[in-house]
Amino acid sequence: AQSVTQPDIHITVSEGASLELRCNYSYGATPYLFWYVQSPGQGLQLLLKYFSGDTLVQGIKGFEAEFKRSQSSFNLRKPSVHWSDAAEYFCAVNAGNNRKLIWGLGTSLAVNP
Amino acid sequence: IAGITQAPTSQILAAGRRMTLRCTQDMRHNAMYWYRQDLGLGLRLIHYSNTAGTTGKGEVPDGYSVSRANTDDFPLTLASAVPSQTSVYFCATSSGRGYEQFFGPGTRLTVL
Numbered sequence: 398a399q400s401v402t403q404p405d406i407h408i409t410v411s412e413g414a415s416l417e418l419r420c421n422y423s424y425g426a427t428p429y430l431f432w433y434v435q436s437p438g439q440g441l442q443l444l445l446k447y448f449s450g451d452t453l454v455q456g457i458k459g460f461e462a463e464f465k466r467s468q469s470s471f472n473l474r475k476p477s478v479h480w481s482d483a484a485e486y487f488c489a490v491n492a493g494n495n496r497k498l499i500w501g502l503g504t505s506l507a508v509n510p
Numbered sequence: 511i512a513g514i515t516q517a518p519t520s521q522i523l524a525a526g527r528r529m530t531l532r533c534t535q536d537m538r539h540n541a542m543y544w545y546r547q548d549l550g551l552g553l554r555l556i557h558y559s560n561t562a563g564t565t566g567k568g569e570v571p572d573g574y575s576v577s578r579a580n581t582d583d584f585p586l587t588l589a590s591a592v593p594s595q596t597s598v599y600f601c602a603t604s605s606g607r608g609y610e611q612f613f614g615p616g617t618r619l620t621v622l
Contacts, residue, residue: 401603441613497568498609501552
């Protein structure tokens with residue numbers, strides 16, 4: 398069965414430090430990949446997506462993600478974290494000819510001043 | 511209306527009562543979804559609709575029903591609410607191109 402794993406439930410970083418959030422998926426072919434962010438009390442907002450082509454994709458708010466087929470990973474990165482980046486981050490996959498997404502359980506990011 | 515609206519924003523409900531959560535979109539997206547979000551469990555799909563007139567069950571459909579009479583509206587009904595349905599409910603839409611989903615602001619429901 399298709400699945401998405403976000404190994405880190407909670408991460409704390411200092412403001413200005415770099416960030417990498419991990420996402421691994423289970424699927425035989427290349428899926429469509431997404432990262433969403435959820436600020437406290439808010440809905441989910443799309444950060445970036447990968448469909449095909451260049452494996453390094455740029456998103457909003459200075460985030461990027463790299464698709465690595467050999468590792469079945471789609472890790473999210475940001476070179477310098479801002480206090481406003483504190484939020485919940487979700488990785489999602491569409492791995493089939495349907496319109497449903499498979500979601501990871503999320504990683505909660507805290508940012509120390 | 512801009513994007514996806516959900517109503518109410520929050521609600522406290524007595525167990526056994528009937529409740530309908532409303533979701534309306536103005537993006538003309540074909541597909542719509544209802545999720546519940548619970549701490550430690552992430553997002554779980556309740557029901558979905560690929561196009562007006564059709565609906566399907568997600569992974570946690572029991573106790574919920576939906577209808578899709580038109581493109582814009584996708585109400586979620588709890589026929590007889592139970593405390594385990596206390597959650598935050600999100601409505602989402604998708605145009606189908608690329609499968610990305612767009613989310614409403616959510617409804618926080620407490621069943622006592």
